[in-house]
Amino acid sequence: MSNGRIEIEKLLRTNKPVFCEECGGKLSYRSAGTYVCEKCGHEELDDFGKIKLFLDENGPSPIHMIAKGTGVNRDIIELYLKKGRIEIPEGSKYYLKCEKCGCSIRYGRYCPDCARELSGGIASLLNEEVGEKPKSANDSKMQGKVHYLNKR
Numbered sequence: 710m711s712n713g714r715i716e717i718e719k720l721l722r723t724n725k726p727v728f729c730e731e732c733g734g735k736l737s738y739r740s741a742g743t744y745v746c747e748k749c750g751h752e753e754l755d756d757f758g759k760i761k762l763f764l765d766e767n768g769p770s771p772i773h774m775i776a777k778g779t780g781v782n783r784d785i786i787e788l789y790l791k792k793g794r795i796e797i798p799e800g801s802k803y804y805l806k807c808e809k810c811g812c813s814i815r816y817g818r819y820c821p822d823c824a825r826e827l828s829g830g831i832a833s834l835l836n837e838e839v840g841e842k843p844k845s846a847n848d849s850k851m852q853g854k855v856h857y858l859n860k861r
């Protein structure tokens with residue numbers, strides 16, 4: 710598990726913009742994926758900022774639409790889902806699969822049940838990767854549409 714985790718952290722870090730596109734000035738982090746140029750005030754977004762902006766403007770969207778609209782690789786979008794930075798809304802046709810039991814979760818890597826089982830006494834370690842099951846689960850419908858989660 711630690712390997713995959715390091716890969717994710719690395720991928721997310723390399724997505725941060727460093728210099729302003731307009732003037733080449735240094736960007737400083739503001740909030741939620743937004744960066745501001747210290748020289749000219751120009752705003753830049755990292756991948757998370759782009760995804761957030763797209764979702765703010767378009768509402769809940771399937772991953773392939775987000776990828777198309779933002780130009781962000783869908784692997785990256787899934788990484789943010791696994792990290793719990795974004796989540797799939799209730800009533801979606803598409804959910805993530807718990808990496809242990811395969812049930813539907815809206816974000817994270819494990820459903821709460823598996824997380825409890827996996828973590829034993831160290832629940833806090835897994836906290837950010839624990840997802841939430843959709844309340845309106847239509848699992849039987851989804852059963853045939855296995856979505857492979859790329860475990861690196």
Ligand SMILES: [Zn+2]
Nearest residue numbers: 729732746749
């Ligand atoms: Zn600038």
Ligand SMILES: [Zn+2]
Nearest residue numbers: 807810820823
């Ligand atoms: Zn599970």
